[in-house]
Amino acid sequence: MIEYQALPQNKILCVDMKSFYASCAAVIEGLDPLTCYVAVVGNQERQGSVVLAASPRLKKEFGIKTGSRLFEIPNDPRIRVIEPKMATYLRISTEISRVFNRYVPKEAIHTYSVDESFIKVDGALHLWGDAKTIARKIKDDIEREFQLPCAVGIGPNMLMAKLCLDIEAKKKGIAEWTFADVPEKLWSIAPLREMWGIGRRLEKTLNSMGIFSVGQLARYDLEKLEKKFGIMGNQLYYHAWGIDLSDLGAPLIEGQISFGKSQILLRDYKDDAEIRHVILEMCEEVARRARTHRKAGRTVSLGIGYSKEEFGGGFHRARTIEQPTNVTMELYRVCLELFYENYTGHTVRNISITLGAITDDREVQLSLFDLGAEKRRQLGYVVDRIRDRFGSGALLRAVSYTAAGTAKQRATLVGGHKM
Known part of the structure; x- marks a missing residue:
């Protein structure tokens, strides 16, 4: 048996904005997020475009959810298909964080994603009341000021708060779990x-x-x-x-930390040279994400999804290398090995790359037999600094200027979508 009395008994809120993108789009259009039928779609000109978010009612009555395709949305006059305004959604997310800051200091707020945050309220209980009271105040503030619905899970740690949110609070609005609830609810x-x-x-x-x-x-x-x-x-x-x-x-x-990127391609890719160009661009992005956190990894995974016109399918393979890396071309070399060992010549529509088995970059041991390793490693950080200062499109590989490249166009987007 676990002695819960010896463990920290914090009060942590996990706040989730319900169908955030769709709710924001609805409010901007003057609609009620909980009663309207709204789908946020990346590109209305492509029938295969992905649904980025769907309002709760559209999900419930029509089965349209995140990941559905534009052609799956019924031709119903009640349904509004709206293009995303990512920069606006991000600004709203920032303003919502300011609401949290009214009740707790910034160091007690962790933004987990654009629509989900953790808030430690232990130090604010004597000011605002118990955790449920604070949760209700935050929920009311957000709904009054932004007309956006949210749910709040409360727990003694981040895990319990998150589980409480997902399992119970999303249905009730606000819920709290304690260690006493573990046998019955967890x-x-x-x-x-x-x-x-x-x-x-x-x-x-x-x-x-x-x-x-x-x-x-x-x-x-x-x-x-x-x-x-x-x-x-x-x-x-x-x-x-x-x-x-x-x-x-x-x-x-x-133990599950990894850095990855997946991409649904704008068109079918059949030529293996074009596929290699996209893989290289994605390796660049994955390596950059690892370097941003000063991390490196030993396990490289490549996933290839084939076009539905060829009945789908694909493969997902991984390989563990001897030395951890965050160097683009080293990731690319492993991905190419996996690609040519498993690719069957079908039309490609989806690519995913992941770097796992993460370690601290400062702990990477350099080889005496590869004198250029440190120079290649440092070059990546130099490129990152240029992009951080002047923008992601300031420095691109030549493949990004070919017909197959996607990085040049994606550099103009926010969160992978229109601003």
Whole structure:
């Protein structure tokens, strides 16, 4: 049994803006986010364009959700298809953070994503009331000032607050979980992919071990989990008991840190030279993201999705290299190996690249037999500084100026979409 009395008993709010992009678009158009039928679509000129967000009612009544395609939206006069205004959405997100700042100092706020934030309110309880009272005040402020709906989960740590949000608060508006709720509310979660931090691939592995619910995970032998998953096995076990000792803003499962990028291509790519050009551009972006956090990785993953016109399919493969890296061309070399070993010549429509098995860049050991390694590493940081100062499009590889390149056009977007 876990001795919860010895653990920190914080009051952390996890605030989620309901269907944020769609709700913002609705308010801008003078509509009620909870009753209108709104879909935010990246490019209305392409029938295959992805739905970036859908209002709650559109999801419920028409089954249109994030990731659906424009051609799937019914021809119904009630439905409004709106192009995104990403810069506006980001400004609204910033203003919402200012609402949080009325109740707690900035260091007690962690912006997890554009529509989700964690807020530690322990130091504000004597000023504003208990955690539920503060949550209600924040919720009311946002709805009154922005006409935007939100939900708030409250827990003793970030993990419990997030789980409370996803499982209960999104239905009720505001909910709170304590460690006493673990057996009834946390352990009953099934299938496992509904547990924050467990994806379908990990769920499949756990299922093969006879684990189908969070309760079964909590009762599984810890040594066996650690032997199978390493440090992540330890964290999975304790997360099943609702325990998360990470500081505000730290990743909830540190063993799962990775840097990646996926891209749905604007057209079908059949020529392997064109596909290589896009892979190189994406390796550049993944490497840059790793360098931004002063990290490097040993496991390189490449996913290729084929066009639906050729009945879909594709492959996802990974390779672990000897030395951690965040150098673009080293990632590109591994991705090319995976590509040519598995590519079957089909038309490509989706590419994803991930760098995992992350370590601190300062801990990377240089080889005595590769005298140019440090120079290549530092060159990446120099390029990053130029782009940070003058913009992502200030310095591009030559492939980005070819017909296959996408980076030049994407450099004009905010969050990958129109401003």
